[in-house]
Amino acid sequence: MNTYILTWVPPLRQVLICSARSDLVVRAAKYVAVMNPNMTYHLVSVVPTHKSRLPITPLLRNTFLRMAQEAVHEVELALMEHRVLAVRKAILYGRPEEELLKYAVTYSIDLIAITSSVTESPPRNIVGTVTKAVIMRAPTPIFVYTSTSPPPPKGVRNVAILVEGRGEISGDKVREVLEWLTTPFLRVRLLCYHSGKYCSEVLEAARIPGKVEEVLVDHVPSGKEYERLDWVVRSVEGEHLLVIGKGGGQHVAKGFTLLGGRRLPMRENVLAGLSPAPVLMV
Numbered sequence: 021m022n023t024y025i026l027t028w029v030p031p032l033r034q035v036l037i038c039s040a041r042s043d044l045v046v047r048a049a050k051y052v053a054v055m056n057p058n059m060t061y062h063l064v065s066v067v068p069t070h071k072s073r074l075p076i077t078p079l080l081r082n083t084f085l086r087m088a089q090e091a092v093h094e095v096e097l098a099l100m101e102h103r104v105l106a107v108r109k110a111i112l113y114g115r116p117e118e119e120l121l122k123y124a125v126t127y128s129i130d131l132i133a134i135t136s137s138v139t140e141s142p143p144r145n146i147v148g149t150v151t152k153a154v155i156m157r158a159p160t161p162i163f164v165y166t167s168t169s170p171p172p173p174k175g176v177r178n179v180a181i182l183v184e185g186r187g188e189i190s191g192d193k194v195r196e197v198l199e200w201l202t203t204p205f206l207r208v209r210l211l212c213y214h215s216g217k218y219c220s221e222v223l224e225a226a227r228i229p230g231k232v233e234e235v236l237v238d239h240v241p242s243g244k245e246y247e248r249l250d251w252v253v254r255s256v257e258g259e260h261l262l263v264i265g266k267g268g269g270q271h272v273a274k275g276f277t278l279l280g281g282r283r284l285p286m287r288e289n290v291l292a293g294l295s296p297a298p299v300l301m302v
C-alpha cells in the first residue's frame with residue numbers, strides 16, 4: 021500500500037470532488053464552490069471492480085457505471101449554479117481510495133473534497149472506509165463535508181481553527197487558508213489546547229488587515245481526549261468551517277483500525293464524522 025507524501029503549496033488551484041450519487045456529495049461540491057469558485061474542479065467517480073472481495077458481474081458493472089456518470093453530472097450541474105467555469109470529469113475503475121489517490125498525484129490536485137459518508141446517517145465507525153483511507157494517505161489538504169454539516173451558506177465567514185500544539189498547524193498555513201477563502205470580513209475563532217507562544221503565533225497570523233474582521237480565542241478545557249473533542253464539536257455549532265492540522269495530532273495510538281492495521285487518529289475520526297461544521301484538514 022502506497023502512502024503519498026507532498027506538501028501544502030498555495031494557492032489552491034486544482035480541487036478533486038470525490039463524486040458519488042448522494043445529496044451529501046452535491047452539497048459538499050456547492051460548499052467548496054462557495055469558499056472559492058475560481059479553481060479547476062475535477063469531478064471523479066470510481067466504478068468498483070470488486071465488492072466484498074467478490075468479482076463484480078458485467079450487469080453490476082454497467083449499473084455502477086451508470087450511477088457514476090449520473091453522480092458526475094449532478095455535481096457538474098450544482099457547480100454551474102455557483103458559476104464554476106473550469107471543470108474536468110473522469111470515470112475510473114478499481115478500488116475507490118486507490119484510484120482517487122493516484123488521480124490526485126497524477127493531476128497535481130491541491131485539495132480533495134469528500135464526504136464523511138454517502139448517507140445522511142453516520143456509519144457504524146462514524147466515517148466511511150474510503151474517506152478514512154483518503155484522510156490517512158492523501159498528499160493534499162482535505163475538505164470533509166460531514167453528515168451533520170449545514171447547507172452551503174452564501175459566504176463562508178465564520179471560521180474556527182483548532183490549535184492543538186506545535187507542528188499541528190502553522191501560522192503560515194492559517195494565513196494561506198484565510199486568504200484563499202473568497203468571502204471578505206472573516207470572523208475567526210481559535211480553539212487552543214494550550215496557551216502560550218504558539219497560540220499567540222497563530223493568533224498573529226490570523227490577523228489579516230482588510231480580510232479578517234475579528235479574531236477570538238477560546239481555550240479547550242483540560243480533560244480526557246474524548247471530553248475535549250466533545251467540547252470542540254459542541255463549540256463549532258454555527259461555524260461555517262473548522263480548520264485542523266492534518267497528520268495525527270497527539271493521540272495517534274488512540275484511533276480506529278484502517279487498512280493494513282493503520283489507525284485513523286481519534287481526533288480526525290470524530291471531527292470528520294460528527295463536526296456540525298465542515299472540516300478542512302491542512
